[in-house]
Amino acid sequence: MKRKKVKINFGNLILLLIVIGLLGYSTYYLYNYFSGDKDKPNEVDTKYENKLVKKLKSLGYTESEAEKITVNLNEEIVNNIDKKYDNLVELSEVKYFHIENIDRYEELIKNSEYDINEVVMRVNTRIDKDFYTNITNVQDQDDPFVIVNKYYALSKDYVPSDLINVGNGQRMKKEAGEALIKMLDDIKNAGLYLQAQSGYRSYDLQSSLYNDYVSRDGKEQADTYSARPGHSEHQTGLAIDVSKDGTLSKAFENTDQFKWLKENAHKYGFILRYPSDKIYMTGYDYEPWHYRYVGIEAATLIKNEGITYEEYMVKYKGSY
Ligand SMILES: [Zn+2]
Incomplete structure (x- = not known):
């Protein structure tokens, strides 16, 4: 008899914990839903991204541009971006994009009809500059x-x-x-x-x-x-x-x-x-x-x- 009573109380406790848990989770879910975070799959993973998105938005990028940039480029690169570039979103999608060439990419886009891949290729191979200029001495x-x-x-x-x-x-x-x-x-x-x-x-x-x-x-x-x-x-x-x-x-x-x-x-x-x-x-x-x-x-x-x-x-x- 005594034993049975304890068992029932224990069961009630579990039930109570489940109810509290569900209430807590649904409150959390609803809060995120209405504060615009509903499409963020995992709060822990996106914590640093949110910080970077915020930073990019303060530089003049839209929310969707900022999100794409943080997906395409790593944290260190995004941290060093200090202004609004017209074509950074498209450029960051090219596999062999190099942030240190960003001004030359932007300039070539402005002054040519090349598609984005061609722009990145031309700058990376240096042919946006005249032959025998910007000469580098081979290291190895x-x-x-x-x-x-x-x-x-x-x-x-x-x-x-x-x-x-x-x-x-x-x-x-x-x-x-x-x-x-x-x-x-x-x-x-x-x-x-x-x-x-x-x-x-x-x-x-x-x-x-x-x-x-x-x-x-x-x-x-x-x-x-x-x-x-x-x-x-x-x-x-x-x-x-x-x-x-x-x-x-x-x-x-x-x-x-x-x-x-x-x-x-x-x-x-x-x-x-x-x-x-x-x-x-x-x-x-x-x-x-x-x-x-x-x-x-x-x-x-x-x-x-x-x-x-x-x-x-x-x-x-x-x-x-
Ligand atoms: Zn030869």
Whole structure:
């Protein structure tokens, strides 16, 4: 009898707790519902977001813009935003958007008709600025993925440490050179002759070549086909000009050798570095003979997507 009474009281207690709990929860739910937080799934997760949304709203962003920005960008970046940018919402949706370029993105949007992805790509590859401006000295000159172009330069004294002979008196860095030798062997087995025409070039050699071209054709013209010293990919030891007869000309495009390379070069890790449809980006005329070693994985991706090495670096390496 006594025991039973205790049991009943215990049951009532549970019931009371459930009622209190339900009342508390429904009050909390109704409060959130009417204070505009009904679409926030989890109060704990969104606590910092609410703070950032509030901050962005104080800078002039609408609630919905502020929410998108806090979803697309991390807390640290949002914390550093200190003004209203016209296109920040759309820009923050591009995968390779970099906040430090925001003013240049905004400027290019204002002055062009490019879509948002193209704007971000052009700024990240620096081509919103003239060639040979904003030049950066390459930090890791031995990096096999090194980018050397009209914005990135090698130092005067840089010489790759592991150059090997690749035939015809030419040299390349070991890994690239071995890949080239294999490629030249295989094209030979396919019944076609191809040779290394120009591999590694020193800064001084490039300097004298470039100066000769300038005195012959003028600087503007020379810049379309010859790199200024320090800016030649040949100085990396990762680039090669190939030829079937000792000449380098656009007619190479119509040869069986070129056709073979187009289908197979990526299997050896090589890419056509200066394609005809990307002159605006590379700054060089079409060069069907110039190949760059980037490894099989990158070369395959670049070939399949029809992009330049610069675009590959922006899309897949974050930046360079
Ligand atoms: Zn070349």
